[in-house]
Amino acid sequence: MxxxxxxxxxxxxxxxxxxxxxxxxxxxxxxxxxxxxxxxxxxxxxxxxxxxxxxxxxxxxxxxxxxxxxxxxxxxxxxxxxxxxxxxxxxxxxxxxEKEVMSRNPTRRIPLPTAPSLAPRELDSEQRYVLRNLVEKHCDLRGKAIFALGFWAALRVSDIAWLRMEDVHIGPKIGWIRAGYKGNKYREIDVVNEVRRPLAEYLEYGRKYKESEFVFTSQRSTRLTEDGIEHWFRKLKSLATKDEWELIKDIAFHDLRHDFAHRARESGWTLEEISYYLGHITKKGTPAISTTARYTQVSRKQLKDKLRLIK
Structure with a gap:
């Protein structure tokens, strides 16, 4: 047997x-x-x-x-x-x-899907509406703060998972954080009220394991992991109605960061400013413009819309 x-x-x-x-x-x-x-x-x-x-x-x-x-x-x-x-x-x-109960490694030569090389995601107004609506209706204080950091501050999943209490400075009217876990490329960024308010409420009323050095904790651990954040985001999307789901089913949490870059560009930010805010910094400490340019490259839809403006 x-x-x-x-x-x-x-x-x-x-x-x-x-x-x-x-x-x-x-x-x-x-x-x-x-x-x-x-x-x-x-x-x-x-x-x-x-x-x-x-x-x-x-x-x-x-x-x-x-x-x-x-x-x-x-x-x-x-x-x-x-x-x-x-x-x-x-x-x-x-x-x-060690156990000598198998003879072959079943994971060898199994191909994995490749990461898409298309232009990074820019959400449309309906997708933004659905996601923000889901957060407002279904998220607790922790979820609202996590979403805000992705949507309004463009933090990576790893930035959020490893965010420490000592790096968060939230006051009545101002707020700034020190972020940049990936590659130890830390930078200090100011945050808008859409981030400051939910983050302040979470820290005061919703945070478990208050002795933890990390901002976000789970029910069973003193640090919410990257996988935990991805799981939370998938669970949030699962609460969508059928028509909402069709709009957001393939959106990943990291796409919020891409969308922020597009919105910042449309608001008049320079590539240098977006580079700094996103943490696209070279080893020499200068803005990595080429990386940011990839985040904000034009899409086919943008060009299609502007074709109508040609006289």
Whole structure:
């Protein structure tokens, strides 16, 4: 009947795998890998032929391809799919070399969808309306603050996830934050009232784990992770009506940052100003204009609209 690992025993197997990882990887990486493996093994255990058990022989290339495809359809980013594949590969190698219950790595030679090379997203007025409406109707104080930082301050998911209390300075009428976790390219930016108000309300009334050094916490942790923010955004979109869903189904949280760049450009900001605000800075500390230009490049729709103005 092959090697069987019953569901009640799977936790100890994952703990054993976590202990193996801890000798060579950071605590954060161990947590991320273990979470991926736990979700993957639970998914495999529910497939036909598994009988509610995780069977290493059911951890096949076919299973991995279908699992990644389901994640892709659910709206997970290509970056996240790469993380899942890396963690699954590590787990497979451990099962092969340490547990000796598999002979092949099922993650090898599995292609992943490529990130789109099209112009970065500019939302239209209806998409902005739907998203802001969903936030107003369904979000708690934490959700409203997270959305505001993406939509009105153009912060990356990583910037928000790693934002520390010491980097947030919010007063009655002014507000500024120090952001830039990615690449340690920190910059100090002022924020508009649309950010200051929800952030102030969250910090005063909605924040859990007040002893945490991080601004955003989850129900179970002192830091809300990048995956946690992506999950929250997908859950928010799932609350849309059918016609609303058709407008926002393929919008990712990072698209809010792209849209901010377009709106800033339309408001008269220079590329240098947008570069600084977005954190597009070179190693020499100068604005990375080429990166910002890609964010704000014209779209086919913009040119189509302006064709009508030609006399």
């Amino acid at each position: 092959g090697n069987l690992i019953q569901l009640p025993e799977r936790k100890s197997l994952i703990e054993e795998y976590a202990e193996f990882l801890s000798s060579g990887k950071s605590a954060g990486t161990v947590r991320a890998y273990v979470q991926v493996v736990r979700e993957l093994t639970e998914w495999i255990a529910k497939r036909p032929g598994s009988a509610g058990m995780f069977r290493p022989e059911q951890f096949t290339k076919t299973a991995m391809e279908i699992y990644l495809n389901e994640l892709h359809k659910a709206g997970y980013s290509v970056s996240h799919l790469n993380k899942v594949k890396s963690a699954a590969s590590s787990f497979a190698i451990w099962l092969i070399e």
